[in-house]
Amino acid sequence: MSNFYVHFPVISVMGLFLAAFLVEIFGNKNKHVRYAISLIACLGAAAMTFYLIVPVFFRGEVISYWMGGWKPEGGYAFGIGYEIDGLGLFFGLLTALTFLMSVLFSRRYMERDGHLGHYYTLFLMLAGSVLGLVFTGDVFNLFIMIEIMTFASVALTAFRHGKHPEALEGAFKYLVLGSIGSSLFLLGVALLYLTTHTLNMAQIAALISSKGMQPTTLLAFGTMLAGLAVKSFVVPFHTPAADAYATAPASVSTLFSGMVNKAGIYGIIRLTYILFRTMDKESLMLLLSILGALTMFVGVTMALAQHDFKRLLAFHSISQIGYVLMAVGLGTNLGLYGGLFHAMNHTLFKGLLFLTAGAVYYATGTTNLDKLGGLAKRMPRTTACFLVGAFAISGIPPFNGFASKWIIYQAAYEKANLSGNFIYVIITVTALLVSVMTLASFIKVTGAVFFGQAPATLEKTKEVPFGMQLPMFIMSALCIACGLFYNQTIVYVVNPAVNAVTNPAKYVDTMMGEGYAFANGIGPQPTTFTSVSIWDPVFWLLLFVIVTCAVTLVAVSGARERGPVSLPEKTDSKHATFFGCEESLHSHVGGSDLFWGFKKDLKGYFKVMGNLHSGKTNDYALWVVIGVTLITLFTFVFLS
């Protein structure tokens, strides 16, 4: 039983699916039973996934598992195979972490909703499907997991339709566009099967590598790429994301941003780097980078215009996925490091932010920025966690968002330098600028939700229960740790994933037998992380602490000479806010009114964007069709 862990992937996926049905059967009446089943399933799956770190990350193994023992026969793989390499496990870990945090958060967060049996069923289905998606080695199985994922997501989006009728609208948009994406992917799978006569990803990779690209494979590539782009909400396929993220319960939004759109990114990486091995095709990768840059710019500018907390976070999710896609599209090792690291960090900080949004909703009953304010005094712990998340996503050193964005900037500019293509310079500038815009929009949230004057309706708001604080604390701690020890994180967590991406030979060999990859022309390219730029956050923090201590020491020792500090004990006029005249004459600066100077100058742009985001499903479907056509055309023009 030396390699008992080969059963872990399939057990964790099947365990989650099984638990979904158990919840439906046993848990519909008793809330303790259903929560116990869900928690045990999630804990078990997460524990098994985390255990796989030892063989896959530390020992560099690739785990393969044939369902029912249907091994390849005569050079062709017939059975469904599970295969876990560094890349799959990397995304598996993100998935496991996300659903674990979300299930912890859900216990108190969802307590006021009815029909929780259905909620946990769908929750577990979603968790199981994404885990299966990243673990599977079979492209049709991948499609099935995408389908389960989409439908579970749609149902979860509509979960609160009783209280929020707009949830149905969000779910409908997601359903229509998600189905288009799935169909596209299925079309691609069928075409692939037509040319390669196999569904096993390892074998497909080897066969495409040896046969070269044919028109059918090209079409398959185009449609699969577009299908996955719909799943990861890349511009112009991002439109359902805003509604879905905003109207789903926050615990589900966490799942969406933490694993559902990561699943799409995983698929794109698998597709471009392993299945079709297009990373050397400059023009195609440029398309990915441009799509990424477009996604991050459109996402962040739309976020600046939002006045709902969760909708704003949704657009930021889109924007950050743009970073990942852009970095992956660079096709360089540094880009892969940056992209994968940022995908991980996005899971951490965006999960955290959605959890805080959930906490705000739980405590106040609204996420409208114009109706919130002054929560910092009433919910200090949530505020602290939110600030960590906000600083991390805005790329303020030394938080984790900075570390990964910093690698992405280097990668993009280095790529610009190597290729001599000025488009990459524009992409770099966009990436740097989007980071500041992200900061701007989070300043807006901070000012509108947590600081400022509290409206009278929120006077009695209380901090959320500990059960909801715990996942937020864990996520915050991870955000800070990954930022400070970014080098260690990269070496121990990101590096195995990048190595798996750049060495598909091992992936193919494990599945199809030793030497199969080499025979089909896939060779190994080992990589190590080397940075162009310098940054030592631990040292900086050390200096920071030293100087802060010194300043504090001076402040404390000089307290006698310094002027006295006058704390507000009651609300007297001395400590009241200075208005210049009467408080009643001042209007509350609503969150959506901030940055009007910026919006005024760019009103043409915002008008166009507003028209494009019309909210009509027909229009959105049209964008998808146009996007698919463009991607497919591009593939044919530049790859054949």
Added chain:
Amino acid sequence: MFKKIIANSMTKSPWIYHVNTGSCNGCDIELVACLTPRYDVERYGFKLAGTPRHADIVVVSGPITSQSKDRLLRTLEQVPNPHCVVTIGSCPQSGNVFKGSYSVEAPLEKFCEVDVAIAGCTPKPEAIIEGLYKAAQILKKKREAM
């Protein structure tokens, strides 16, 4: 040592917050005249502050109309200690020609302690500068007493 530096600095950088309580603007213009190149009170470190929280000297002009009284007192409360209150012109001191009007509450002494009163209708810039200078010395004394 720092105590002494701080006390000395009090006289060297008094920031002014100006409250108009129904003045005819004559005194206000003269106060602004002090900042012009001709008189240049910035020589002594005087500066106009935007909010009472930053102020050391609150300059009050006008006869304290009933409408402005509450607002004036609230503003005075928001000024951090040590601070001085300086009145410009005869209005805040006595009510001047408005004395006896139903809507005028002067003198200011009824409501708070006035450190320096600069008389005149309107006082010359030289007088204002001298008054402000005296107020700065009082600031130092108040700081030393803290």
Added chain:
Amino acid sequence: MPDILARLLDVLVVALHVLIFPGLLFAAVGGLLLAGIDRKVLAHMQRRIGPPIVQPFYDFFKLMGKETIIPAAARPGIYKAAPIIGLVSLSLMMLFFPIFGHSAAFGGTADLIVILYLLTIPAVALIIGGSASGSPFAGVGISREMVVMLGYELPLVMVLLAVAKKVGGSALVFSLQGISDWQLTNGCLLFQWSMIPAALAFLLIIPAEVGTQPFDVAEAETEICEGPLIEYSGAPLAIFKLNTAIKMFVMTALFSVLFLGDINLGQYWLLGGLVLFVISAVLTILCMTFIHAFTARLKIEHLFKFYWTVVAGLALVSLVLVWFGL
């Protein structure tokens, strides 16, 4: 035993660097002096006598001695911590500039891109502190501060990328040490004609970053009562004023590193510090006092447009020129 002694001495030297010479104290004193020079020269330009050069010191100590009123709407912790965070990160920035030969050890911990982002910390501290005070004027102020930041960040990014490309050539150089080394052998970047637009753009960015007129929309004391600082009083206000002064020093020093190169006078490091200070003073007068003396405050939308068209245009010219190997 002597080993431990030597180690202790090393630690002591590092501590002295961090706290006194290029670090906290030097930055604070230099910054306040620069602010004083700015005010004095401005006064002379307006035919006034003006305050003494040490006036910012008086202001600082006076504010230190005043009562600190914490408004009821604020969270005391954030309200008090915000200025200190800004002060510390600003004074640490001085350590990363390769100006004083022997303090280059710190230069290995951060470079251009990192500096770009470290520069946002003081602004964020101001914004967080301001919004923590709960005033509507502060709300307007922080929104303007943010728009100003959006405005100057685009040209700043392009300037820094142009420098990295110009110095690096085929291999990019982001490290400040590398940039000053390059200038030792190839002469100042300022004298490379393709870099002159970038240098101009940087000079125009400095006043917006520091927030002096005509770019002081965020703290406009005559219209929105000093914006984010409105509720601040006493010691925290003193530190915020100190931050603004240090920002002047840091930004001008960054210009001198990027475009003028190293001032490494070996063991005469004190002299090197003096030279840097003189350069900073000249730059302050050039790009802040002059502009201040003959302009009025811009509206926020004009400011934004100015930075995204004129200044970004200048920076783009440099970037394109450099990109084509000029």
